[in-house]
Amino acid sequence: MANKNVGAVMVVGGGIAGIGAALDLADSGYFVYLVEKSPGIGGTMAQLDKTFPTNDCAMCILSPKLVECGRHLNIELLTLSEVTSVTGSAGDFTVEVLKRARYIDPDKCIACGSCTEKCPRKADSEFDAGMGKRKAAYIKYAQTVPLKYVIDGSQCIYIQKGRCKACEKFCPTGAINFEDKDETLTFHVGSVILAPGFSTFDPKPFDFFGYGRIPDLVTSLEYERLLSANGPCMGHLVRPSDHREPKKIAWIQCVGSRSTNRCNNTYCSSVCCMYALKQALVTSEHLTGGNAELSIFYMDMRSHGKEFERVYETAKQKGVRFVRARPHTILPGRSDLGLSMVYATEQGEQINESFDMAILSVGLEAPPDAQNICKMLGIEQNKFRFVKTSCLDPVKTSREGIYATGVITGPKDIPQAVVESSAAAAQSARSLADVRGTLAKKKQYPPELDVLGQDPRIGVFVCSCGINIAGTVDVKAVTEYAKTLPGVVFAENNLFTCSTDTQKLISQIIRENNLNRVVIAACTPRTHEPMFQDTLKESGLNGYLVEMANIRNQNSWVHQSEPQKATAKAKKQVAMAVAQVAGSRPLANITVEVVPRALVVGGGLxxxxxxLTLADQGFETVLVEKEQKLGGNALHINTTWQGEPVGGFLADLIKKVENHPKISVSKQTSILSATGSVGHFSTSISVNGQSSSVDHGIAVFATGGQESRPEEYLYGQDSRVHTHLEFDALLAGGDAVDKAQSFAFIQCVGSREPQRPYCSRxxxxHTVKGAIAVRKKNPDSSVFVFYRDIRTYGEREDLYTEARNLGVIFVRYSLDSKPQVFVEDGALYIKAMDHVLQMPIQLEVDHLVLAAAIVPRQENQGLVDLYKCGLNADGFLNEAHPKLRPVDMSVEGLFIAGLCHYPKPVEESIAQAQAAASRAAVVLSKKTLMLSGKISKHNRDICMSCLACFRACPYGSPFIDKDGRVSHNEVKCTGCGICAGVCPAKAFQVENYRDDQILAMVDSYTKDLWENAPAR
Amino acid sequence: MSQAVQEANAMEAHTVEAPRPSPENWEPLILAFACHYCAFGAADLAGVMRLSYSPNVSVIRLPCTGKLDHSYILRAFERGVDGVFVAG
Structure with a gap:
């Protein structure tokens, strides 16, 4: 190699895709620069109220990731920044970044909000999609990372007109800096990951929608803000015109998607059907009285992901009305309240219907600056301005060393973006394997003092937080009170306890006063506890010997009008923290030696x-396959949807795997038993009847799925009836297609049925691809497709359009009137109702292709039994979280990829497989794993082995040991304490949340009451 | 009603405290147990949003509300709190 690789990566874009890639890389030995254009990370996901299919609160699941990014030692956040040039080549790029002026010094800003409060200038809030206002001095949103305010120079009165400076006058820390200038920074990185996200389609220029003129017609993103608890209505839905609760609401699908006449977005945006379903369900929960009338106007309902079809069914059950129509005219209601829409029913009837409010389900587009970014990076775009990628290497761009993830490579939902972000991290790491760990930082601490058994010597630091706390709570009185508490030997008040200066001061005081416990009365432990734990460690104390009393967020900020009571409460809060910390013990983190080996189960794609992705990074890998041959289902697939041949790619892949020095392939192998947990599993396998054992740090399950055998439409009885894979074989070889006249495809055979209620995706x-192939090969043939909803999601929609242009005839059927297939005089017939003619049709076909469901393999149950992971109701292996952990399993150290997780096409299987390698590398790149010491401790001597914990633990950490009694595997424990809650003998205790500590807190809270209680 | 039942009722009236009307301006003292990951975070957010509620409630943070033990609630009531709020 000519140049030396650089062990750092730049991630461009701080949405969920960028965050995922940054965390994976930073956790596996690389230094990451995360570049974000706006003042804070979080992207579009932060703007969402809920996420489908689980209706989890978007912010609740995203926020921990934001915090992790914000305080990661190996992630440098560059906000208000844009990449302006990338020179050099893969392995050693030089990147120039323009960092815009923030006008507020982030090192001094304590996020008190005084600048916002005093700022007289209002502007539309980008975060609220224009539905709410913000000030010129503002934070993007309450949970933003970094939690630092910013002044919008284009709105600031001082910057524009030279007078005001109200913020500067009131900022308690002198953080305002009007002299701040844009600057250009230069970085050296080994690879670049592009994740700039998307913009939503703007319906304003398209007058027929009436958007912009009709107040109660909003886009789906605006509606998301109206629903959101941190949005302009604080979660109480009202319509924009008269601020009253709407009752009758319509969603109009495919606005700016699947559209050739109005715009050039001929693709499907892939997420709108699901977010409309989600919004409808959330709306029905929001509205009071429960008499909501919700309607979704759609073309095809595309609920094609895992558990998505169930959401569609739930919406139907809950009374959401589904109308297959595209409203052609939208008119304002009387006095601009509500609106009316004109649409045609399938029977051809024209209907004019009024609604209180309507939502345009706007599609996803490449962001406006996509063109410039791609040009600057020198990477190719496709005709929709998305970054061009191949199905066989889904995150690789046309320039070596630059990868792309998220919607910039095509419309997709959050889980798919997260999968791709890990895939991009894997591909980056693969190209920089030789420099892993060279630039990653590691912190060193002084040796820890042994304080076990010493009487508590507690120091209390009461923060004024400028005036944030001191403005309401009498901090001096609280400090004096703290000095009177048992065990407290030192107490003082600081202006800003979190400032770097105060940290040094605390360290000094700890040493001078021989403190062995610390209480910080300030803000929330959720953001600041790790920082103070660090201060203790730097002072030679165990990090677990600090507790925080939250006298800001949970006191001064919410009790501003009652300062005396707030002060009394603050005293109690401090007393409780002192009572808790007095019982705290120094805890050792649990270390697990990592076995540097991966086990991959399943030798399909x-x-x-x-x-290969693991082995190329230098990790030893054992690949086990139950069949004699590697390749799995991919052996039967001709091409990807983009037309790339799979055969050659697969043969090359198999050759590389079989010849790789780091991979040992074991065919005709089954798994017999498994023990252990993350870092150290032990699995015994049987190869041709010979059993042996493999020690491994992680495992990836890629056991695949299979095409089901249909039980209807004469399958197996008539040789002219085929499944997709059987027909692909016919297409690939011989002249069967050329000889025939007429072909038919039937969709959803065995899918979306009551007994198998999922879409096979x-x-x-596959069908439209097959139909196109037939028409191209045999232009005189007739091709019919019998379908329920065509779900050619994303850019695959182009194939559907092409099939129709080629004369393929699509006939829709419903579950209660399926097509009938029969043989008469030796000829094969299909009879069905045509939805356009509204008449029955009957046709004779030479070949009938059944789109048979993809089903999970029976073996999955065996894996679940052995490794204690989970299956969903359909038999697919379950991920740890459907949105943000789509590759991890609920058991740490286990990962999933491919069809065993859910039916998916080649490109998604490859992305998930690469992603699994990235997630695995987070574990395998470490010699030892450090797990939190704040876990549940088991006292086997008083345990009765009643198994209450065994049943209740979500992580499977209690187990039955060789004596037939309960023991505890601390490695699996997360310290949630459910075991402690259910244990009748109280044999489980969570360290530093022990029962005696909690009771001491209760006692301290009730001290006055108890002591002053009248005698009974 | 039989005499035995009447007697039993009368006895119960002596042993179980009848609810008393709360005095004017009386404020209950409330102890909350909140899950670190959700309700405690929500309480933090209430502060960021500058919402307002009465200061007669304090929160004890738990790693999960599944960690809650009967003894915490019983002890709190025994020592005189008027309400326990569990959120998670």
Whole structure:
């Protein structure tokens, strides 16, 4: 190699895709620069109220990731920044970044909000999609990271007109800096990951929608803000015109998607059907009285992801009305209240209907600056301005060393973006494997003093937080009170306890006063506890010997009008923290030696890609396959949807895997038993009847799925009836297609049925691809497709359009009137109702292709039994979280890829397989794992082995040991304490939340009451 | 009603405290147990949003509300709190 690789990566874009890639890389030995254009990370996900299919609060699941990014030693956040040039080549790029002036010094800003409060200038809030206002001095949103205020120079009165400076006058820390200038910074990185996200389609220029003229017609993103608890209505939904609760609401799908006449977005945006379903369900929960009338106007309902079809069914059950129509005219209601829409029913009837409010389900587009970014980076775009990628290497751009993830490579939902972000991290790490760990920082601490057994010597530091706390709470009185508490030997008040100066001071005081416990009365432990733990460690104390009393967020900020009571409460809060910390013990983090080896179960496409991605990073990999041959289902697939041949790619992949020095392939192998946990599993396998054992740090399950055998439409009885894979074989070889006249495809065979209530995701694309191939090969043939909803999501929609242009005829059927297939005089017939003619049709076909459901393999149950992971109701292996942990399993150290997780096409399997390698590398790149010491401790001597904990623990950490009694595997424990809650013998205690500590807190809270209680 | 039942009722009236009307301006003292990951975070957010509520409630943070033990609630009531709020 000519140049030396650099062990740092730049991630461009701080949305969920960028965050995922940054965390994976920073956790596996690389230094990451995370570049974000706006003042804070979080992207579009932060703006969402809920996320489908679970309706989890978006902010609640995103916020921990933001905090993790914000305080990661190996992530440098560059906000208000844009990449302006990238020179050099893969392994050693030089990147120039323009960092815009913030006008507020982030090192001094304590996020008190005084500048915002005093700022007289209002502007539309970008975060609220223009539905609410912000000031010129503002934070993007309450949970933003970094939690530092910013002045918008284009709005600031001082910057524009030279007078005001109200913020400067009131800022308690002197953080305002009007002299701040834009600056250009230069960085050296080994690779670049592009994740700039998307913009939503702007319906304003398209007058027929009436958007912009009709107040109660909003886009889906605006509606998301109206629903959100941190939005302009604080979660109490009202319509914009008269601020009253709407009752009758419509969603209009495919606005700016699947549209050739009005715009050039001919693709499907892939997420709008699901977010409309989600919004409808959330709306029905929001509205009072429960008499909401919710309607979704759609073309095809595309609920094609894991558990998505169930959401669609739930919406139907809950009374959401589904109208298959595209309203052609939208008119304002009387006095601009509400609106009316004109649409045609399938029977051809024209209907004019009024609504209180309507939502345009706007599609996703490449952001406006996508063109410039791609040009600057020198990477190719496709015709929709998305970054061009191949199905066989889904995150690789046309320039070596630059990867792309998220919607910039095409419309997709959050889980798919997160999968790709890990895939991009894997591909980056793969190209920089030789420099892993060279630039990552590691912190060193002085040796720890042994304080176990010493009487508590507690120091209390009461923060004024400028005036944030001191403005309401009498901090001096609280400090004096703290001195009277048992065990307290030192107490003082600081202006800003979190400032770097105060940290040094605390360290000094700890040493001078021989403190062995510390209480910080300030803000919330959720953001600041790690920082103070660090201060203790730097002072030679165990990090677990600090507690925080939250006298800001949970006191001064919420009791501003009652300062005396707030002060009394603050005293109690401090007393409780003192009572708790007095009982705290120094805790050792648990260390687990990592076995530097991966076990990959399944030698199909996903398993092969995972193995190679791991092995190329230098990790030893054992690949086990139950069959004699590697390749799995991919052996039967001709091309990807983009037309790339799979065969050659697969053969090359198998060759690389079989010849890789780091991979040992074991065919005809089954798994017998498994023990252990993250870092150290031990699995015994049987190879051709010979059993042996493999020690491994992690495992990836890629056991695949299979095409089901249909039980209807004469399958297996008539040789002219085929499944997709059987028909692909016919298409690939011989002249069967050329000889025939007429072809038909039937969709959803065995999918979206009561007994198998999920969509198999790939069949619609497979069918239109097959139909196109037939028409191209045999232009005189007739091709019919019988379908329920065509789900050619994303850019695959182009294939659907092409099929129709080629004369393929699509006939819709419903579950209660399926097509009938029968043989008469030796001829094969299909009879069905045509939805356009509204008449029954009957046709004779030479070949009938059934889009048979993709089903999970039976073996999955065996894996679940052995490794204690989970299956969903359909038999697919379950991920730890459907949105943000789509590759991890609920058991730490286990990962999933490919069809065993859910039906998916080649490109998604490859992305997930690469992602699994990235997630695995987070573990495998470490010699030892450090797990929190704040976990549940088991006292086996008083345990009765009643198994209450065994049943209740979500992580499977209690187990039955060789004596037939309960023991505890601390490695699996997360310290949630559910075991402690259910244990009748109280044999489980969570360290530093022990029962005696909590009771001491209760006692301290009730001290006055108890002592002053009248005698009974 | 039989005499035995009447007697039993009368006895119960002696042993179980009848609810008394609360005095004017009386404020209950409330202890909350909140999950670190959700309700405690929500309480933090209430502060960031400058919402307002009465100061007669304080929060004890738990790693999960599944960690809650009967003894915490019983002890709190025994020592005189008027309400326990569990959120998670």
């Amino acid at each position: 996903a398993g092969l890609v995972t193995s 790939v069949c619609c694309t």
